[in-house]
Amino acid sequence: MAVLLLAEHDNATLNDATAKTVTAAAQMGGDIHVLCAGSDCGAVAAEAAKLSGVTKVLCAKDPAYGHDLAEPLADLIVSLAGDYDHIVASATTSGKNVMPRVAALLDCMVISDISGVHSADTFERPIYAGNAMATVQSTDAKKIITVRGASFDVAAMDGSAAVEEIGAVANPGLSEWVEDKVVESNRPELTSAKIVISGGRGMGSAENFELVDKVADKLGAAVGASRAAVDSGYAPNDYQVGQTGKVVAPELYIAVGISGAIQHLAGMKDSKVIVAINKDEEAPIFQVADYGLVADLFDALPKLESAL
Amino acid sequence: MKVLVPVKRVIDYNVKVRVKADQSGVDLANVKMSMNPFDEIAVEQAIRLKEAGQVTEIVVVSIGVEKSQETLRNALAMGADRAILVKAVDNVEDDVEPLTVAKILKGIVDEEQPGLVIMGKQAIDNDMNATGQMLSALMGWSQGTFASGLELTDGSATVTREVDGGLQVIKIPTPCVLTVDLRLNEPRYASLPNIMKAKKKPLEVKEPGDYGASVEKRLTIVKVEEPPARKAGVMVGSVEELVEKLKTEAGVL
Numbered sequence A: 001m002a003v004l005l006l007a008e009h010d011n012a013t014l015n016d017a018t019a020k021t022v023t024a025a026a027q028m029g030g031d032i033h034v035l036c037a038g039s040d041c042g043a044v045a046a047e048a049a050k051l052s053g054v055t056k057v058l059c060a061k062d063p064a065y066g067h068d069l070a071e072p073l074a075d076l077i078v079s080l081a082g083d084y085d086h087i088v089a090s091a092t093t094s095g096k097n098v099m100p101r102v103a104a105l106l107d108c109m110v111i112s113d114i115s116g117v118h119s120a121d122t123f124e125r126p127i128y129a130g131n132a133m134a135t136v137q138s139t140d141a142k143k144i145i146t147v148r149g150a151s152f153d154v155a156a157m158d159g160s161a162a163v164e165e166i167g168a169v170a171n172p173g174l175s176e177w178v179e180d181k182v183v184e185s186n187r188p189e190l191t192s193a194k195i196v197i198s199g200g201r202g203m204g205s206a207e208n209f210e211l212v213d214k215v216a217d218k219l220g221a222a223v224g225a226s227r228a229a230v231d232s233g234y235a236p237n238d239y240q241v242g243q244t245g246k247v248v249a250p251e252l253y254i255a256v257g258i259s260g261a262i263q264h265l266a267g268m269k270d271s272k273v274i275v276a277i278n279k280d281e282e283a284p285i286f287q288v289a290d291y292g293l294v295a296d297l298f299d300a301l302p303k304l305e306s307a308l
Numbered sequence B: 001m002k003v004l005v006p007v008k009r010v011i012d013y014n015v016k017v018r019v020k021a022d023q024s025g026v027d028l029a030n031v032k033m034s035m036n037p038f039d040e041i042a043v044e045q046a047i048r049l050k051e052a053g054q055v056t057e058i059v060v061v062s063i064g065v066e067k068s069q070e071t072l073r074n075a076l077a078m079g080a081d082r083a084i085l086v087k088a089v090d091n092v093e094d095d096v097e098p099l100t101v102a103k104i105l106k107g108i109v110d111e112e113q114p115g116l117v118i119m120g121k122q123a124i125d126n127d128m129n130a131t132g133q134m135l136s137a138l139m140g141w142s143q144g145t146f147a148s149g150l151e152l153t154d155g156s157a158t159v160t161r162e163v164d165g166g167l168q169v170i171k172i173p174t175p176c177v178l179t180v181d182l183r184l185n186e187p188r189y190a191s192l193p194n195i196m197k198a199k200k201k202p203l204e205v206k207e208p209g210d211y212g213a214s215v216e217k218r219l220t221i222v223k224v225e226e227p228p229a230r231k232a233g234v235m236v237g238s239v240e241e242l243v244e245k246l247k248t249e250a251g252v253l
């Protein structure tokens, strides 16, 4: 019994999501081998080797793996699959892109976005935007899984696994990377931040979103947004929290000018403490909030900034 | 070029989901069903490509119960040309797993030979986000997932993808599978005359066996439960009170 775990990284640092996925993998039983595939991922492999519970790191360096393209990565994983009962990755956009492809190549179903591990073959996952929790048992020979980071803690960094270099497999040449349009930010990452403050359509404009940014700076918080705010161009797409965006579970989540549609709640309702600021006392967001404040955000946010 | 668009009939996104008391699943009897919102975006994209002269025919396909015909008619009313219903289950509560859907779709793709398959990134019922990637794998094609931008040129697609860090642009050869994200376009409503016209558009009814596929389940549902409820919160009167409570009561500041 062994688990192959796909590391997520940008060739420089290991994503926090990987450390959470290790925690889930440890509950599946068996050795955990981490696969680091990238253009130049030696440093990342060394970092992955420290993850508690990891017994081996496989490091595949090749330009073909430099941009998380699904086709070459899936072929590499499939070439290694023979030795493993479980193949897992984080339920990030990268994991969701590659793992169903791996599963189909192995004639297995993929078990997407699991939030709990009951046993080696039985898992819990949210369905219907988190309005129901399904417990599913897999009859596949291999379990191909993506793991919801918000549901697992990060593994400790007290291990010392061996790193083994492995060769690349033939590049199927099915896709070509053109460019990444990444917004650089000094704020913590949305999915690993302890505090998240999100703005919705109520913010009214991209300029007004600065009111959220200022509070975030005071709190050292990450900034998120509702779909309506992203669609309206107030915030970039990778800020979206929800059923079809990112799932977060910080210590504190502050929703400002967000009505609380189920699709938004799906991405934040497991936060430890939820604060809602909305001028409409009937807004559904108040039903999940621990602390609700009925107020105009243009009045409340500057006050909040100075009170902190 | 022909485009294939798979559309799924799902619970309407506005309907409040009810978990059944016997924990066997979600109550889908007598609830409003609609086309999966992402699939509307996929259909819209296909229509726009046709309007731009890059596509000649749009074939929509749905795999599920007989009633999925309604969803297909809706896609035809939006502007698709013809439809295929693959009757795979009798009970609306029997969801067809992405691997099975992908295998049936492969059979259809082999027969229809489309230059492009455009589908939703995720069905809002099972939230799997898998079928497009699986079909692409079974075909040995390229995949352009979570697309918020698309440019088709001779023999290739330049796809802007919504990813965790922002956007990624890739270039892939056609034929390929694209899965669409929310911001690719805004789907149109079907006009009344088009709804009437759609009734006369061809709709074939098939079975999985026609494509050499069978409906299997790899995941057994052990139980379906309500998520844990959050305990009731309190309303605060001012920003000062809020900050005070977050510091002392909640201990998160």
Ligand SMILES: Cc1cc2nc3c(=O)[nH]c(=O)nc-3n(C[C@H](O)[C@H](O)[C@H](O)COP(=O)(O)OP(=O)(O)OC[C@H]3O[C@@H](n4cnc5c(N)ncnc54)[C@H](O)[C@@H]3O)c2cc1C
Residues within 6 Å of the ligand: A199, A200, A201, A202, A203, A225, A226, A227, A228, A229, A240, A241, A242, A243, A244, A245, A246, A256, A257, A258, A259, A260, A261, A262, A263, A264, A267, A277, A278, A279, A280, A283, A295, A296, A297, A298, B013, B037, B038, B124
């Ligand atoms: C398939 C699908 C997937 C989706 N996925 C997501 C998702 O992942 N994430 C997501 O967020 N949504 C998602 N949605 C959209 C979701 O259904 C809602 O439309 C969206 O969340 C609404 O965003 P909002 O709350 O910002 O806007 P609105 O619902 O318009 O709410 C704005 C709120 O701001 C308040 N407000 C206005 N002005 C002020 C002011 N001055 N001061 C204080 N309060 C003010 C109003 O009272 C209102 O409650 C999805 C929808 C579909 C169909």
Ligand SMILES: Nc1ncnc2c1ncn2[C@@H]1O[C@H](COP(=O)(O)O)[C@@H](O)[C@H]1O
Residues within 6 Å of the ligand: B006, B007, B008, B009, B036, B038, B039, B061, B062, B063, B064, B096, B098, B101, B118, B119, B120, B121, B122, B123, B124, B126, B127, B128, B129, B130, B131, B132
């Ligand atoms: N039963 C089905 N019939 C037609 N299309 C489907 C079906 N199931 C999934 N799809 C397509 O696959 C996409 C992703 O679904 P899923 O992988 O289930 O999240 C959907 O948006 C549809 O385009």
